[in-house]
Amino acid sequence: MSLELIANELLTACFDRLESDPSLLKRAQALLSQSGSSIQDGQLRLLTIKEYADRSNLSISTVRSLIRKGLPTLGAGPGRRIDAWLADSFIRKHKSKSTELEIQANRHAEMLYRRGETNS
Numbered sequence: 001m002s003l004e005l006i007a008n009e010l011l012t013a014c015f016d017r018l019e020s021d022p023s024l025l026k027r028a029q030a031l032l033s034q035s036g037s038s039i040q041d042g043q044l045r046l047l048t049i050k051e052y053a054d055r056s057n058l059s060i061s062t063v064r065s066l067i068r069k070g071l072p073t074l075g076a077g078p079g080r081r082i083d084a085w086l087a088d089s090f091i092r093k094h095k096s097k098s099t100e101l102e103i104q105a106n107r108h109a110e111m112l113y114r115r116g117e118t119n120s
Contacts, residue, residue, distance in 0.1 A: 008079035046074065046081035055084065056091070066091065 018025045047055065053063045063082075067073055072086045 004076040004079065007075045008077075011075055011079065011081070047084055049080065049082065052082040052084065052087060056088070066094070069094070 018028055049060055049063050049067075052058075053060045056063075058066075063071070066087075067080075071090050072083060074081045074083070
């Protein structure tokens with residue numbers, strides 16, 4: 001049995017159990033709210049790659065690229081799901097790191113320019 005199939009079956013079983021046991025759902029909500037994930041109207045906010053791309057105004061290829069860079073997901077293949085809250089947090093952190101690197105690169109380039117050490 002492939003890892004993808006096992007993960008898909010496990011997620012399905014977990015969701016079925018949460019839907020059938022209100023006390024377990026409340027416990028899961030409490031745990032997820034501590035970790036920053038959320039459940040709305042009794043359901044986890046887990047989206048497909050396409051749904052997350054549409055919701056976030058990103059292309060599917062951009063979302064896949066972010067997944068390769070560490071965007072948190074559950075499952076694999078067609079059953080892969082994205083927790084919207086965790087993904088949004090990852091993207092905010094990723095953007096701030098990118099901005100920091102751009103600022104550092106610009107400062108370094110400006111320093112080289114002032115010294116006359118440009119490549120042009």
